[in-house]
Amino acid sequence: MPIDLNILIGGAAGQGVHSIxxxxxxxxxxxxxxxVVVQDYQSRIRGGHIFNVLRVSDVPLAGPREGVDLLVALNQETVALHLPELAPGGLLIYDAEQVQEVPPGVPALGLSLEELLPGTQAGEIAVNAGASGAVLGLLELPVAGLAEMLAESFAAKGEEVAGWNRQAATRGWELAQKFPHAVSLAGxxxxxxxxxxxxxxxxxxxxxxxxxxxFISGYPMTPWTSLFNAVAQRALKYGVVLEQAEDEIxxxxxxxxxxxxxxxxxTGTSGGGFCLMTEAVGLAAMTETPLVVVVAQRPGPSTGLPTRTSQGDLQFVLWAGQDDSPRAVLAPGSPAQGYAVALKAFDLAERYQIPVFILTDQYFADSQHTCRVEDFPARRIPFALETEPAGGVYERYALTESGISPRxxxxxxxxxxxxxxxxxxxxGHLTEDLRVRVQMHEKRLRKLTALAGEMRGLTTAGDPEAPVVLLCWGSSRGPVSEAVSRLAAQGVAARMVHLSELWPFPREPVLSALEGAKKLVVVEQNASGQLMRLLRQETGLVGTQAVRRYDGRPFTPEYILRGLSGVV
Amino acid sequence: MLPPELYAGIESAWCPGCGNFPMLKAFKQALAELEIRPQDLVLVSAIGQSSKFPHYLKCNTFNGIHGRALPVATGIRLANPTLKVVVTVGDGDQYGEGGNHLLAAFRRNPDLTLVVHNNQIYALTKGQASPTSDQGTKDLLHPQGVPYPPLHPLALAVAQDCSWVGRSFAGMPQHLTEMYKKALTHKGLAFLEVLQPCVTFNKVNTYEWYRKRVYEVETRPDYAPEDELWAYRVAKEWGEQIPIGVIFRKPRPILEESFPQLAAGPLAGRLPERPLAELLAEFS
Structure with missing residues (x-):
């Protein structure tokens, strides 16, 4: 049996949940x-309840799952909320100064400053470091690497603080030795x-x-901000001009x-920020200016749930803007796919001179996955420009068969x-000649013909002959693929079809992938079935069942399997 | 000097007598005298009669959406600081729809020229009041007259340390050419407002009305455009006396120079080689 361990670290915002x-x-x-690390946080700076779940295995993981095997509680609320999820044989590690009550009979390791770093003023951070050391101790892994990493990340606070972290992690590791080790990663x-x-x-x-x-410009808004930050941290080193705008417009x-x-x-944004951007989506299409726009989804309408996840903006992004205009819409399902999709987005924007959207969401944005360097192949995206001298005569919007004019x-x-x-x-000059209008409008939309041929981002998993098909898109890929493997383990043949490229809709690849489907279950994180509608519009196929989630939390294999009960 | 005919554009759709005509002529004259070649110039505009300006001129052009010329122009400057960038928009566009971008531009101080054609009316949509319409201006939407006083954009600019603030009048072509030249040669954001009569929809603020009121601010014995408080008082003048000329100057570092990334040259057409292994190593 592969190892499959869920570690939940919970506390109030500001207590250091993320930093450990x-x-x-x-x-x-x-x-x-x-x-795999999944973050669950609230729209506030201090207090509230936040938690991270680390799922740990010795085999590749598709995504998160439910349940808790090791609970690290930095406050009482975490015990109250998550102890019921603790699996039999699980262990609670808690901050003995913050947690006053531990129900009897629960195997528990309390950590206090006194025990970890007697005679120092280290405070709460000692307990955080001690807890992470204790986790490694329980898993029979050496603590030296972690102790150094903690010391490094606190180095800015001085040698003394760095040293406390190193010692506390080591001491936590030692204290864990007296507990039974249900799972060993020593091998x-x-x-x-x-x-x-x-x-x-x-x-x-x-x-x-x-x-x-x-060049990147943006306005802070969760969950888009984490992408803006990731570029910002590297902007100076790699020569990217970054500007924080006064608004999304x-x-x-x-x-x-x-x-x-x-x-x-x-550029990029989330929710309401994209509402503000829509006029300029038309501008990019009309002026035929290459542009990549990231829309990081969160539940709405309006402000909705700022720090939660959703796939509710698919139909909005497909049609945002005035009249008909060409665009491409991509939605990655994993970090490796996020990398590939970003390269493809810039390539398509450059060659077709259109806005290209990358649809992400809070779950995709913040959850961390174990990846291999080989998953990130190098690729160069050249400019597609006309550079031959034309003697000064040049038409920016020359009518062409492909609809693409030399830029x-x-x-x-x-x-x-x-x-x-x-x-x-x-x-390029304004006109009210309606004959020209028709020519230009058709020219812009003609780009979609060749563009459609470039859409092939379709992944399948499971039994290719199975009559039960789970169709999904974007960040749902991991949980859906795991649901399919769990069905297989239960003796139910099923397969996944995942789309990471949604517009122009890859009609032929989808039709061929769905061949032989008797039960077509569309799995998506919105209430109305936005992919289901798109599928029907573009192929005539009607999903027979749906699994939908719109409470703001990401899909888990368990959630999907519960949704399928009675269906398969 | 280059020949002004070099900038001849397509035929205009403005009303005969429109204040935009003398502006176009004076602008071409200023470009010719400063020897700014059409290929090195980008005119950025948005929505309104004044935003058609770039079409009637031979140069690179980006005619965008209502109120958003400044963000586009700033983006162009950041991508290629070798380009001369001029924004030509109207009062409704910049002071109404694009107000937030005006505030941000004062702070950023990009090296570009902002020319606001102020006719105190929305002409393209047929005569509604604009943010600079005088109190009491009557139109279809305000049959009782606009109930509140106009915006004072120049005073706002002074208060926010805009690095160059000036005003001219479409009825004084030579003054206008000189002001265009001063604005175009200023390093930093040059904000030039031009009083531009709308002969069709504004029957109050006519050539005559302005001619009676404008005076050249440099003739004042207390002329002190580097003095913020002086400039503020002058910028607030409106009514019987309307100052034209250079009202405020405050040398400030420009936005483009705050990016060391631009020291290696324009971003335009640049395709940097990036070390994938190094980028990925941060995550191991």
Whole structure:
């Protein structure tokens, strides 16, 4: 049986839940474990209840699951909320100064400053470090690496604080030795090439950098902000100009201006921020300016649930803007796919001179997955520009069979680049000649023909002949693929069809993937079945069943299987 | 000097007598005198009669959406600081729809010229009051007259340390050409408001009305455009006396120079090689 352990670390915001999760998760990955980390947090800076779940295994993991095997409680509320989830044989590790009551009969390790670092002023951080050391102790993994990592991450606070962290982690590890070790990771071997622990938004940021990103503008809004931050941390080093805009309207218009002038540009936002951007989506399409827009979904309508997850903006992003306009919509299902999708988005935007959307969500944005370096192949996205001198005569919107007109940059020759939001003549000047209007409108929409041929982001898993098909998109990929494997283990043949490229809709690949489906279950994180509607619109196929979630939490295999009871 | 005919654009759709005509002529003259080649110039506009300006001129153009010219222009400057960037918009566009971007531009101080054609009316939509319409202005939407006083954009600019603030009048072509030249040669955000009579929808603020009121601010014995409080008082003047000329100057670092990333040259057409292994190593 493979190892499959869920560690929940919970506390109030500001107590250090995140600051111990990452070093612990990274130590586990370095030791050779597969780890998935899911964050659950509230829209506040201090207090409230937040928790991270680390799922740890010796085999590759598709995503998170339900249940708790090791509960790390930094406050009483975490005990009250999560102790009922603790599996038989599980253990509670708690902050003995914050947690006053532990129900009798629960195997528990209380950690206090007095026991970890007697005679110091270390405070709460000692307990956090001690708890992460204790987790490694229970799993029979060495603590030295973690102790160093903690010391490093607290180095800015001085040598004394760094030392406390190192000692507390080591002492926590020792204290754990007196408890039974239900699971041992001692047999793991560290990977020859180090594995990566990466979130979806970090992977998209790396993809964007590899695609040649040089300009990004945005306005902070959860969950988009984590992507903006990931670029910001690397902007100076890699030569990306980053501007925090006064609002999302500025953010997208500024990115369009930068792209018109020849920077490789992107912007992004969430929820209401995208409502503000929609006018300029039409502008990018009309002026035929390459642009990558990330829309990180969260539940709505309006402000909704700022820090939770959703797949409720698919239909909005498909149609946002005035009239009909060409666009591509991509939605990655894993960090590796996030990297690939980012490269593809810049490539399509460049070659088709259109806005390209990357649809992510809070779950995809923040959850970290164990990845291999090989999952991130290098790729170069060249410019698609007309650079031959044309003697000053140039039509920015020349009518062509493909609908794509030769693009030039202003200031790179005597050819003038005239771009217009009004309907315009081939040379870019506004017109009310309705014959020209029809020609131009058709020219822009003709791009969709070739673009449709580039849409092939379809992944299948499970028994390819199975009559039961779970169709999903975007970040639901991991939980759905695990649900399919669990069905197989129960003797139920099923398969997954996952879409990471949604528009132009990959009609033929989808039809062929769905061949032989008797029960078509569309699994998505919205209430109305937005993919189900899109499928019917584009193929005529009607999903026979649906599993939907819209409470703001991500899918788990258990949730999907509960939704399928009675169906399969 | 370059020949002004170099900038000849397509035929205009403005009303005969429109204040935009002398502006177009004076602007071409200023460009010619400063020898700014059409290929090195980008005009950015948005919505309104004044935003058609770039079409009637031969140069690179980005005609965008209502109120959003400044963000586009700033993006262009950041992508390619070798380009001369001029925003030509109207009062309704910049002071109404695009107000937030005006505030942000004052703070950012990008090296570009912002020309606001102020006719105190929405002309394209046929005569509604604008943020600069005088109190009491009557139109279809305000049959009793606009109940509140106009915005004072120049005073706002001074209060927010805009690095160059000036005003001119479409009825004084030579003054206008000189002001265009000063604005175009200023390093940083040059905010030039031009009083531009709308001969069709604004029957109050006519050429005559402005001609009686404007005076050249440099003729004041206390002229002190580097003095913030002086400039603020002058910028607030409106009514019987309307100052034109350079009202405020405050040298400030420009936005573009705050990015060391631009030291290696424009982003335009740049495709940096990035070390994938190094980028990934951060996550191991």
């Amino acid at each position: 999760t990452t070093p612990l998760a990274r130590s586990l990955v370095r030791a050779g474990a597969r780890v 793991l071997t560290p990977p020859p090439t180090p594995w990566l622990l990466m979130s979806g938004h970090e992977a998209v940021a790396v993809g964007a950098l590899m695609a040649g990103l040089t 500025c953010a997208i218009n500024m990115a369009i201006g930068a792209s018109y002038a020849g920077a490789r540009a992107m 030039r940059l202003p200031g790179f020759g005597p050819e003038l680049v005239v771009a217009d939001s009004d309907e315009h003549t081939p040379d």
